Amino acid sequence: MVATAEVIYQRPESFTEVHTHYCPGCTHGVAHRLVAEVIDEMGLREKTIGVAPVGCSVFAYRYFKMDFVEAAHGRAPAMATGIKRVLPDRTVFTYQGDGDLASIGIAEIMHAAGRGENITVIFINNAIYGMTGGQMAPTTLEGMKTTSSPLGRDVKLAGYPIRMAELLSNMDGSAYIVRRSMHNAANVRKSKKAIRLAFEAQERGLGFSLVELLSSCPTNWKLTPQEALDFVGEKMVPVFPLGDYKVHPTLENLKV
Amino acid sequence: MAKELLKGNHAFAEAAVRAGVEAFYGYPITPSTEFLEYMSARLPALGRVFVQAESEVAAINMVYGAACTGKRVMTASSSPGLSLMMEGISYIAGTEVPAVVVNVMRGGPGLGNIAPSQGDYYQMIKGGGHGDYFPIVLAPASVQEAIDYIGLAFDLADKYRAIVHIVVDGNMGQMMEPAELPPMREIPEKVPDWAVSGAKGREPNILTSIYIDPVDEEVTNLRLLKRWKEIEKNEVIFKEYAVEDAEYLVIGFGTAGRVASSAVREAREAGIKAGLLRPITLAPFPSQRLEELADQVKRILVVEMNSGMMLDDVIRIVKGKVPVEFYGRMGGVTPLPDEIYAEIRRVSENTGPGAEDPRDEWIPRLEKFISGEK
Secondary structure (H helix, E strand, C coil), X not given: CCCXXXXXXXCCCCECCCCCCCCCCXXXXXXXXXXXXXXXXXXXHHHEEEEECCCXXXXXXXXXXXXXXXXXXXCHHHHHHHHHHHCCCCEEEEEEEHHHHHHHCHHHHHHHHHCCCCCEEEEEECCEECCCCCEEXXXXXXXXXXXXXXXXXXXXXXXXXXXXXXXXXXXXXXEEEEEEECCCHHHHHHHHHHHHHHHHHHHCCCCEEEEEEECCXXXXXXXXXXXXXXXXXXXXHHHCCCEEEEECHHHHCCCC | CCCEXXXXXXXXXXXXXXXXXXXXXXXXXXXXHHHHHHHHHHHHHCXXXXXXXXXXXXXXXHHHHHHCCCCCEEEEECHHHHHHHHHHHHHHHHHCCCEEEEEEEECCCCCCCCCECCCXXXXXXXXXXXXXXXXXXECCCCHHHHHHHHHHHHHHXXXXXXXXXXXXXXXXXXXEEEECCCCCCXXXXXXXXXXXXXXXXXXXXXXXXXXXXXXXXXXXXXXXXXXXXXXXXXXXXXXXXCCCCCCEEEECCHHHHHHHHHHHHHHHHCCCCEEEEEECEEECCCHHXXXXXXHHCCEEEEEECCCCCXXXXXXXXXXXXXXXXXEECCCCCCCCHHHHHHHHHHHHHCCCCCCXXXXXHHHHHHHHHHHHHC
């Protein structure tokens, strides 16, 4: 009897064959994989230039098998702008966390959107600074305990969570701005479709595209991986509603 | 090509265009703004890239990104803008990608003013950004010289994969002078093999300034240091005037050096054996030449438009062989030839031992001079 095997799951071509440094239960790995799968499916790997941020995903370039640069904290959209303008036929994306994008880099991200830079941004929102060990982020929920809000975020003193997708959707240069979540399989699939549309926006030259992904940080939240995913679904989604905040008409009926 | 009457900032920008700059990312700031304005019209007309960034921070990071593609890229700004750019400059240096940054210096610290100054000497020459790196710094003294050295700045940046600063002051950015522009250079089509362009048919290129293992970082620091030693050996540029039999050496760069050259000429006419050393590369500094001249002359006068920053380098190199004196104007004040001539005359008549810190003798002289001016 001849045995036959069907490949149903394998490492994307856009991935290197190394283990990531991410903590068990962290959703960075899943988000990386979704981006890699989309780049594979669209056949973009050999023309893509990624821009890594500062934060937990600072070593993203070790895991993506493609040209990559490493930006200063928050400056990835500026760096991506510099690259995209001189190489307009390449695919350029940034991968940024909430401290990077919504705090120190808020000027760079808003203006990249304002200019309608034809780049794609994957925005990981896990409501905390991961790499530095769990400090309050601009996206930290009210009352959430972090190492720099030990009594819980007091909005009277430390302000309110910033909703980036809503903000960026108001920029005329934005073509595709959506928020998805990574807390269960159904939402991961929706996240992948959104990432696909974001890259489709860029390939069609429609302007700035961003997918905000609600993500978990079990280590700094001090929860088990499953508890952390539940926290995303139960606590984060109500503050950061999932949805399509801006979709260019060209993308509305696109089947992917 | 014939000489034309050119405004400094416009001439520098056009020289960069002709040297093959493919992208300019900048932010308006006096007294360098005309550089950006010129590029905003000129580069798109040539099908090249111009972006007015939201800040100097963004501008230098756009330069950083474009530099990673191996294209010739630049920005131009002025002192407070350079402070903001120092983050990106350090990253560019750490990633070992080429870029040219022009600083049209103005009075400071803080908001200061928009008048010409050389107060950024330490910031530009000693690094300015964080970490162990060594920028090349060119200090031209006329519109023509700036035009001539902008092409060299790009060549040096490419050759050493280094950051190259051109420092001028507001005088040079704003003045109009007759000057001749070079012919337009071809833009090379070949992408450097280290550049990011999409990993088509090759292994990915990764450009980063992070070396998480301290030993890897140390190896990088050592590579940058050894490269700098090569630069020190090969790339020193300076101009001299009347040094052959000089007994009194005046040292100044940029506008201060140019004003000093008038004063030295006047001193020669008056029979004072004065000579001028004008460094064009402030980094690498013409140390060897200064050491030779320190063996020849009786006394040295350093002239700057700051509080005596290059002075410290001169003192270090001269090693007490002869007394070093200082004359500086600060805050955006440009010294007049007569002021420097009076200083040369004074120095030529001074047989004293010289102060340990030449500023100690200069401060009361300057205070007296300012009270007379007011």
